[in-house]
Amino acid sequence: xxxxxxxxxxxxxxxxxxxxxxxxxxxxxxxxxxxxxxxxxxxxxxxxxxxxxxxxxxxxxxxxxxxxxxxxxxxxxxxxxxxxxxxxxxxxxxxxxxxxxxxxxxxxxxxxxxxxxxxxxxxxxxxxxxxxxxxxxxxxxxxxxxxxxxxxxxxxxxxxxxxxxxxxxxxxxxxxxxxxxxxxxxxxxxxxxxxxxxxxxxxxxxxxxxxxxxxxxxxxxxxxxxxxxxxxxxxxxxxxxxxxxxxxxxxxxxxxxxxxxxxxxxxxxxxxxxxxxxxxxxxxxxxxxxxxxxxxxxxxxxxxxxxxxxxxxxxxxxxxxxxxxxxxxxxxxxxxxxxxxxxxxxxxxxxxxxxxxxxxxxxxxxxxxxxxxxxxxxxxxxxxxxxxxxxxxxxxxxxxxxxxxxxxxxxxxxxxxxxxxxxxxxxxxxxxxxxxxxxxxxxxxxxxxxxxxxxxxxxxxxxxxxxxxxxxxxxxxxxxxxxxxxxxxxxxxxxxxxxxxxxxxxxxxxxxxxxxxxxxxxxxxxxxxxxxxxxxxxxxxxxxxxxxxxxxxxxxxxxxxxxxxxxxxxxxxxxxxxxxxxxxxxxxxxxxxxxxxxxxxxxxxxxxxxxxxxxxxxxxxxxxxxxxxxxxxxxxxxxxxxxxxxxxxxxxxxxxxxxxxxxxxxxxxxxxxxxxxxxxxxxxxxxxxxxxxxxxxxxxxxxxxxxxxxxxxxxxxxxxxxxxxxxxxxxxxxxxxxxxxxxxxxxxxxxxxxxxxxxxxxxxxxxxxxxxxxxxxxxxx
Numbered sequence: 001x002x003x004x005x006x007x008x009x010x011x012x013x014x015x016x017x018x019x020x021x022x023x024x025x026x027x028x029x030x031x032x033x034x035x036x037x038x039x040x041x042x043x044x045x046x047x048x049x050x051x052x053x054x055x056x057x058x059x060x061x062x063x064x065x066x067x068x069x070x071x072x073x074x075x076x077x078x079x080x081x082x083x084x085x086x087x088x089x090x091x092x093x094x095x096x097x098x099x100x101x102x103x104x105x106x107x108x109x110x111x112x113x114x115x116x117x118x119x120x121x122x123x124x125x126x127x128x129x130x131x132x133x134x135x136x137x138x139x140x141x142x143x144x145x146x147x148x149x150x151x152x153x154x155x156x157x158x159x160x161x162x163x164x165x166x167x168x169x170x171x172x173x174x175x176x177x178x179x180x181x182x183x184x185x186x187x188x189x190x191x192x193x194x195x196x197x198x199x200x201x202x203x204x205x206x207x208x209x210x211x212x213x214x215x216x217x218x219x220x221x222x223x224x225x226x227x228x229x230x231x232x233x234x235x236x237x238x239x240x241x242x243x244x245x246x247x248x249x250x251x252x253x254x255x256x257x258x259x260x261x262x263x264x265x266x267x268x269x270x271x272x273x274x275x276x277x278x279x280x281x282x283x284x285x286x287x288x289x290x291x292x293x294x295x296x297x298x299x300x301x302x303x304x305x306x307x308x309x310x311x312x313x314x315x316x317x318x319x320x321x322x323x324x325x326x327x328x329x330x331x332x333x334x335x336x337x338x339x340x341x342x343x344x345x346x347x348x349x350x351x352x353x354x355x356x357x358x359x360x361x362x363x364x365x366x367x368x369x370x371x372x373x374x375x376x377x378x379x380x381x382x383x384x385x386x387x388x389x390x391x392x393x394x395x396x397x398x399x400x401x402x403x404x405x406x407x408x409x410x411x412x413x414x415x416x417x418x419x420x421x422x423x424x425x426x427x428x429x430x431x432x433x434x435x436x437x438x439x440x441x442x443x444x445x446x447x448x449x450x451x452x453x454x455x456x457x458x459x460x461x462x463x464x465x466x467x468x469x470x471x472x473x474x475x476x477x478x479x480x481x482x483x484x485x486x487x488x489x490x491x492x493x494x495x496x497x498x499x500x501x502x503x504x505x506x507x508x509x510x511x512x513x514x515x516x517x518x519x520x521x522x523x524x525x526x527x528x529x530x531x532x533x534x535x536x537x538x539x540x541x542x543x544x545x546x547x548x549x550x551x552x553x554x555x556x557x558x559x560x561x562x563x564x565x566x567x568x569x570x571x572x573x574x575x576x577x578x579x580x581x582x583x584x585x586x587x588x589x590x591x592x593x594x595x596x597x598x599x600x601x602x603x604x605x606x607x608x609x610x611x612x613x614x615x616x617x618x619x620x621x622x623x624x625x626x627x628x629x630x631x632x633x634x635x636x637x638x639x640x641x642x643x644x645x646x647x648x649x650x651x652x653x654x655x656x657x658x659x660x661x662x663x664x665x666x667x668x669x670x671x672x673x674x675x676x677x678x679x680x681x682x683x684x685x686x687x688x689x690x691x692x693x694x695x696x697x698x699x700x701x702x703x704x705x706x707x708x709x710x711x712x713x714x715x716x717x718x719x720x721x722x723x724x725x726x727x728x729x730x731x732x733x734x735x736x737x738x739x740x741x742x743x744x745x746x747x748x749x750x751x752x753x754x755x756x757x758x759x760x761x762x763x764x765x766x767x768x769x770x771x772x773x774x775x776x777x778x779x780x781x
Contacts, residue, residue, distance in 0.1 A: 018246070019211040020254045021056055024198070028086055030262070031056075032079055033193040036102065040185050045072045055258045086196045095195050098188035199265045202227025210255075217244050230259060230266050237275025239425070275431060325393065325421065325436070327429040328385040333358060337392055342400025342466075350464035357399040360465050361388065364456055372576070383452035386436045389421075400466060402457075407470040410453070414446045450474055489727035490536075494717060501666040502529050520635075523597035523626050528662055530590045531623055531655065532725070538581050539729030539750055542722045544571050546645075546652045549619045550591060556582055573751035581749060591622060598624045598648065601636065608638040612648060621649030659722050667718035674711045678704065726750070730758070 031052045038048035049057075049072055054064030066072065080102065087099035200209045204226050207215040218224075221243060223232045233240045233256070241252035259269060323332045339345065339357030354360040361384055368377040390413055391399050395406050423435040441449065454471035461469050490498065506529050534545060548571050556566035567588050568580045602613040616624070625648050628634060628641035637643065644651035650658075681704045688697040733746045747758040 018213065018251060019056070020214065020251050021258060022207065022209055022211055022215070024209075026082075027198040028079070028082055028196055030193070030197050030199060032082075033189055033197055036076065036079060036083075037186065037189050039076065040102075040182065040189065045076075049075075055254045058254075083192060083196065087192070090195065092195065095192065098191050101188040102185055102192070200226050200262050201265055202230070202267065214244065214247065214251075214255075217246075226266055230269055233259075234270040235275070237427075238271075275427065275433065322432075325389060325434075327434060327436075328358075328361070328381065328388065330430065331358075331388070331392070333392065337396065337398050339398040339400040342398045344402070344467045345400045346464050346467055348464060352460075352463050352465050354465055357388070360460055361399075361456070364459055380452050380455075382436075383449050384456050386449065387453045389436055402470055404470045404473055407474050411446070411450060411474055414441055414449055417441070488720075488724050489731050490720070490724060493713075494720075495536075495728070497717065498532065498666075501662075502532060505529070505662070505666075519597075519601070520626060523594075523601070526590075526597065527594055527623065527626060528658060530594050531658060532662075533587055533590060534583075534622060535659075535722070535725030536728060537587055538569070538583060539726045539733075540571060540581065541573070541726060541751075542652050542655055544573060544751075545622060546649055546655055547572060548622050549647070549649075550588075550622060551619050553588070571751070575753070577751065577753075579748065579751050594624065595620055598626065601626065605636050605638050608640075609636075611639040612637055612641075612643075612646075615646045616648050619647045621645070621647055623650045623655065624648045625650045625654060656722055659725075663720040664718050667714050670714045671711065671718060674707055674714065678707050678711070681707065734758075 035048055035052045038052065039045055043051075046066060049066050050064035057065055057067050057070075059065040083102065084099045087095045090096075202225060205215075205224060206218050206226060206229055209226060210218065210229070218229060218232075221232070223229050236243055241247040241249060247255075256269065259266060263269075322330060326332070333356075339360075340355060342357065350360075352360050352363045354363055365377060365381055365384070368374075368380060387410060388399060390410055391397055391402065391406075394413065395402075395409060397406060417437050417440055421435055422437045422439060423433065424438060425433060427433050450471060454469065454474070457466060457469040457471050460466040506525050531545070534540065540548065548569065550569065552570045554568050555562040555564045556568050557563070558566065565585050566582050567585065569583050571579055571581050573579055598616060599613070602609040602616070625637065625643055625645075628637050629643070634641075637648065644654065681700055685697060685700045685704070688694075688700060730746055730750055733749060734742055736742070737745055743755060743758055746752075747755045750758060752758045
């Protein structure tokens with residue numbers, strides 16, 4: 001491979017280098033004839049090869065290339081031989097004649113700079129003489145007159161010239177003859193392509209054209225033919241590669257490109273269905289459906305159809321309502337299940353003004369939208385939607401007729417959700433493949449679902465729509481353990497280990513003046529250090545670490561005066577509540593050093609990143625992204641890089657991955673070493689048992705148990721993540737301030753709405769309990 005070709009980009013999936021198409025060594029394809037035609041037309045051989053074989057041969061960056069060790073001259077020669085062999089097997093005289101016409105094509109290497117270049121040449125065949133003709137045809141000279149011989153020889157020469165693409169012309173110029181030769185060869189190639197080229201056909205097995213590894217996976221999915229492959233991609237939509245393990249976007253792009261070039265025989269991939277619509281998989285933004293050209297608070301108002309069933313209004317831009325499993329705003333509700341005459345409907349007017357169950361649901365959800373609680377709306381809509389579907393499709397009862405028996409039935413339903421309600425695909429809500437569940441629910445999620453539905457019934461009861469709440473009597477097994485899991489905090493030993501691990505990690509930063517990759521590596525290490533110091537020193541939530549800016553940071557007021565040893569950070573917490581959190585001057589300097597890294601990298605990019613730099617300076621975040629996301633042209637951040645935030649704030653997902661990767665990476669070497677020692681002890685125990693050496697066996701068992709305890713410690717450290725730092729901060733504040741004032745202080749610092757949530761952290765520390773028991777001496781000793 002050419003040494004000047006770009007090296008493989010970091011992070012590129014290995015699967016992108018895998019073959020997509022089968023190796024067809026015994027067939028002449030459309031690409032082969034296109035390549036030969038390009039050579040005859042004078043296109044540079046290297047360029048022609050890259051153009052027509054780009055789907056088969058590519059470098060580490062995915063760009064078309066000429067494989068190392070492949071000679072284009074030899075490739076063209078082999079193609080000519082294969083074409084001639086196919087022509088002879090065809091038994092068609094015209095095909096044989098055309099094959100001989102292009103069989104004269106060959107290459108010669110010129111003495112151009114850089115080792116020479118390939119040039120197309122022609123093996124010119126000399127015209128046979130009169131004697132050659134007479135000898136080859138076994139002509140008896142005495143049998144013909146001289147004029148007859150000359151006339152027949154002239155006819156033979158004309159046929160010979162036509163057979164070899166040699167056209168006579170009046171002027172006899174070489175240029176004219178070359179043009180005639182070119183036209184004759186192009187004509188021959190076109191005819192041979194029509195007669196000999198192997199084309200992919202819909203009824204052919206996928207293994208004929210698709211690489212074996214991919215073809216086997218397609219067959220496992222039920223895709224056996226090329227026509228079936230086109231249909232499969234059309235039906236699956238824009239995320240079809242996810243169905244084929246190892247396919248990836250790069251290989252998928254090559255396959256789609258090849259299918260597009262062969263759509264004349266295979267048909268086109270249909271890309272205009274809803275499954276091809278783009279969606280934002282990482283956003284939780286609520287996008288209300290349109291109703292008659294206007295927004296209706298995130299949920300569509302249903303209207304009665306001709307049969308009395310409530311459906312979504314039929315207007316441009318609104319997806320069609322449907323029966324069966326459908327999202328809330330697209331459900332077709334049968335009249336006898338719409339709740340107009342529900343068994344537990346109140347006989348008096350209700351505060352909702354609702355006439356049926358759907359209207360009651362819509363108005364209840366609207367209260368969260370009006371309060372600007374979009375996350376709550378999203379979560380509650382999901383749960384009430386699931387329950388309403390269960391009422392209509394499983395229990396076949398109006399929501400307003402649900403009794404305690406039905407409520408218990410839904411609780412059992414959540415413990416074993418039927419597969420028809422579950423999908424792992426992320427699709428738009430109006431997509432026909434949409435399903436309400438993404439998998440089975442764990443006990444806590446089941447309890448949460450019951451709790452949300454219970455809240456709806458409670459609100460419907462309070463507002464006079466229903467006469468009671470059947471879910472008040474439903475007990476959840478996991479309700480007994482719904483306290484915050486505060487055990488997920490770092491002990492003193494954990495903190496000592498983490499401090500050393502961070503110091504070792506930071507020590508790996510290159511010394512001296514570093515540039516390029518070294519600069520980025522050093523900046524990433526300093527950022528890791530900053531993230532952990534921030535998390536453990538402030539107790540900020542993941543969303544707060546990502547969304548907080550230092551634009552409004554102010555010196556702390558201590559005893560009535562500004563004290564620049566501490567600074568107050570303004571944080572926007574849950575429910576859009578603002579609180580201030582103190583940070584030390586040392587931590588502030590770490591943030592500023594991190595920002596200096598960001599400025600240095602953006603300024604190195606220059607004008608291409610000036611917009612990013614302006615947004616960063618306008619609202620500098622606590623923690624910044626330092627490189628562009630995978631798939632961007634350059635690892636450096638520029639104006640066109642698709643970043644999570646305009647001001648370069650590192651997103652929640654990015655933050656979580658950095659923290660999780662550090663914990664896992666720092667603990668993994670110890671885990672592997674302990675696992676190795678455990679296996680060694682097991683082997684020694686087997687030997688001891690074989691020798692009936694009970695003393696040695698007992699000692700080995702004791703060592704084994706000790707190592708198991710060590711393994712549990714390191715496995716726990718490997719499992720640590722973002723919220724562990726917040727828990728550690730909370731417990732530290734309460735331990736240093738063991739009184740009611742400390743509890744109130746912790747509540748303010750953590751941003752808890754209820755002090756009851758903060759009190760949970762008091763349960764985790766066993767210091768007072770152990771001291772009390774230790775000091776208790778019932779027998780006076």
